[in-house]
Amino acid sequence: MIELTANKAASLKSDLLSGLTVALALVPEAVAFAFVAGVEPLVGLYAAFMVGLITAVIGGRPGMISGATGALAVVMVSLVADHGVQYLFATVVLMGIIQVLAGTLKLGKFIRMVPHPVMLGFVNGLAIVIFLAQLGQFGVAGEAGWLNGTFLEGSVLDVAWVEGVELYMLVGLVALTMAIIHFLPKLTTAVPSSLVAIVVVSLLVFAFGLDTRTVGDVAGIAGGLPTFSIPAVPFNLETLWIILPYSLVLAAIGLIESLLTLRMVDEITETHGSSNRECIGQGVANIATGFFGGMGGCAMIGQSMINVNSGGRGRLSGISAALFLLVFILFASSLIEQIPVAALIGVMFIVVIGTFEWSSLRIMNKIPKGDAFVLVLVSVVTVLTDLAVAVITGVIVSALVFAWEHAKHIRVEKKEDHKGSTVYKIHGPLFFGSTTTFLEQFKPQQANKDVIIDFADSRVCDHSGLEAIDTLAERYLNSGKTLHLLHLSPDCRQLLRRAGNLVEVNVIEDPRYFVATNA
DSSP: OHHHHHHHHHHHHHHHHHHHHHHHHHHHHHHHHHHHHTSOHHHHHHHHHHHHHHHHHHSSOTTOOEEOOHHHHHHHHHHHHHHOHHHHHHHHHHHHHHHHHHHHTTGGGGGGGSOHHHHHHHHHHHHHHHHHHHHGGGBOTTTTHHHHOSGGGTOGGGOOBOOHHHHHHHHHHHHHHHHHHHHHHHHOOSSOHHHHHHHHHHHHHHHHTOOOOBHHHHOOOOOOOOOOOOOOSOOSHHHHHHHHHHHHHHHHHHHHHHHHHHHHHHHHHTOOOOHHHHHHHHHHHHHHHHHTTOOOOEEOHHHHHHHHHTTOOSHHHHHHHHHHHHHHHHTOHHHHTTSBHHHHHHHHHHHHHHHSOTHHHHSTTTSOHHHHHHHHHHHHHHHHSOHHHHHHHHHHHHHHHHHHHHHTTOEEEEEEOTTSOEEEEEEEEESTTTHHHHHHTOOGGGSOSEEEEEEEEEEEOBHHHHHHHHHHHHHHHHTTOEEEEESOOHHHHHHOSSSGGGEEOOTTTSOOOOOBOOO
């Protein structure tokens, strides 16, 4: 009993300290993504607070952190530029409603259809995006800097890099932060190493009066409590047609990123989250955020990694991160603004190293070429476009590769039985990808008078397979041959139009399965 209490106390401390670490790292990211979207910093901070708090309370994955993200910000920028921030708030509300509907209809289960190579590509791509986003912070403040030099706006290559002593100091502080995070756990795990690194580097900069950029140089974060307000937009069909396309895209990106992050945290913690509950949690959070002046959000892979690596496992970690963020906004803005940006860069670089699946580089020559291609493709598309496009592209390409590979597996074995009949035994699945190969195996003019086609070792998977059987039957009948179809399921027999009366029924041996068809 004493041991259980100790474990609870340790878990409580870990969640609180990891929540504090996450909150410190949330501030500059929320501000940066707000600028990417073209809105005020507090709009991003309020989103990070509200989305983070609500999803931590009712979401489907304890320990996962949500907030304003770059993947959503890049979609929002054109809406804000063309129609203003109030239309953004209305869009976020509708986005949340769509996500709640997705969870209610239990669509979250379809995340299982994402193949493992796509998952690896998603993780690697996001790690690269996070890394490139930090490079913008090595630019000259006011020219390229963090405010408008992130990779998310495509301008990292245009950054006017800092030089001389300023560059050496920035690199040195980043390296010191990373060293503390890496080596401190070897000495003690009593406090999160990321939090210690931020505090130590901040004290070092303050004590020696080092001239380096701080959070306050990015933007001021002081503000009050978010207030409820209905988005000031006309409630008519014209407004709906404006916000609906954005809402659908944002809802899709938000759910894909959240559910893939959920899967990743599941694997790291060896626990199981609820995808449908997470859909509902994300939706409720975005509905509330839209009514309280936030830009909306979704799960954040970088912050989730910081939380998990710092020992955060329970809902309290996400709740405390959101509440600490609110405290920063209300009472401690002047203190938080003194944190060196270099310390936060170091934390995010460690996140990049921990997020990237280095094992994927070692297995590239060992996995099928199709899987290797999908992995690289998803990584590249994630970096160049956005997560939703990358994942959808990866799933489609994976499905095509799967179909192509399985189309090769169909095999027709030909022989003659003791009665002089030509017997064809089919091996492998018959579906849209294999029908051409299947039909090429049969030469009605070269067959005996009596022809038997045995499907005992095959399965008709879709409507294309049924059409192929019907086409084959018509060819044999036109050639004056007697055709027998063996071991087709009752479902096949009912769906066949021309060859249905040629099937010989064997109640004991015939298989039972259903064919995917739109007939």
